[in-house]
Amino acid sequence: MSEVADSDGRSDPASRPDVLGRDMRRPWSALEALRPLTLRSCRRIVVVAPHPRDEIRAAGGLLRRLGSRHAEVDVLSLTERPTWSCPPVTDAAPDGRLTDATDLTDVPAFTLDDLVAGALDDDVSDDEVDAEPEADPDEVAAEAAYRALGLSVVRRHRLGLPDGGVAQAESDVVAAISEIVGFSDDPGGLCVLAPWSGDGDDDHEAAGRAAEVVTAAYRVRLVRWLDRAWTWAGPDSAEVPWRRARQVLLTDTVIARKHAASAAFLSAAGGAGRTAHDAELPDGWAPGPREVFLV
Template sequence: MADSDTDSDAATAGAGRVRAPWSALEALRPLTLRSCRRIVVVAPHPRDEIRAAGGLLRRLGSRHAEVDVLSLTERPTRTCTPAPVGEPAPDPAPAFTLADLMAGALDDVGGAGGASGDDPDDSDTDPDEAAAEAAYRALGLSVVRRHRLGLPDGGVAEAESDVVAAISEIVGFSDDPGGLCVLAPWSGDGDDDHEAAGRAAEVVTAAYRVRLVRWLDRAWTWAGPDSAEVPWRRARQVLLTDTVIARKHAASAAFLSALGAGRDAAHDAELPDGWAPGPREVFLV
């Protein structure tokens, strides 16, 4: 990763500023996970997994891999990539609308499966569950098993042993450990919750000898292609089609809409188009 665009050296000079994707990322080897038949996702905050790994999850779901998501904290209250003060959050302007996706116009892996609880005002419906279901349907995942630990935002590190126990409870009872993968944030990401979740995942996967795949999130705001802190030799990419990118944006919109937060979610926007990853998701293996 030594070669890069000259613009990429200013990784932190203008926090939140849109910059061209690093040309060095284009040469990353692909992440395949051909043997993955079940993936356990450790998400520090609700919707983190969609923003960072929605394309990978959709790909695995299209291969009929089982998906478990362990949400460590309740609904997000802070962003990993804030817009500059005084500037509006960038609009990703997806090529397809949420209505197009939900109508099935782009269903290339079959129906998304009917899930109940679409009305956030229904007193019998958990709004967080309704939001997650709406997001996964928009992404194109038909079955996702959700587990919630209920920690406060910013409190993952203080309960790290509980996180280890929760991941172990899901991973330890697998009847197919050879086909199991764990997806979690990188433990050097730069966000306290993300790093604690990553450390807990490392402990569990080492103990049970299952494969760990790490995503980058906050690191995109401070790391460059020459950053020695990031183990770039372990980096792999999943290229995203326009359809998948649109689905990720639609999934985020569906999540926020189900919570009634569609117009007040500038703090929780997608990574802006043109940010470091570009039309790809990047993972460390």
């Protein structure tokens, strides 16, 4: 099958008709011989997650295993789930101009004297004053997912970048990872988990590059996950450094927990947690009952 290579030599997934159309099963049996990933010395893991739910999809089994060993888990979420808070709808005036939906012609004007005299009454009820702040849907969704996965304590850090904007803020990502990693009082027991910098998604690759910079500077172990790569690569793909690949075999129980965590996230997010990056992989493109990492 002919493939079109991009500027850095990696074939372009969009040029592969079997990716777009057919369900061609990869020979995942070739991955059965991968050596197991052992992180026995990892007492704290810092996860760099480009998008909500990425870390659960790609590494939920590994996180579950480390959590069962009482390793501390920090998750740095780089982007926020897309929100659709739009400005008020505007109406067209007879002459074709757009006008604000709120008519301000009848709003009374107040002078400084009016304000000092207390002429404005905000009419805030006691119930509004005492009301609890509305829960952040991202936090609710993440908490539900981690609970389903079996992680009782996860420290969450949020950078708040727009979806698709990680590469434009790569230096900020480096700084954010450094702030978490650099103040560790147990660097020997610290690991960083991030996407592979060749994964095939712009946000994933930028996050992976940032993690590489920080872990090299602080001499911390880096473990890279594969996610979008499964839609364009297989065990026969020369683009993936398979000699560095390790696997975590998943039991039926852990697989069920991953599915439950994924469903809990989407349910708690009201269905708004799913993004284009987050689409489930087609049948036959996941690497079987295992998670694969590059070390």
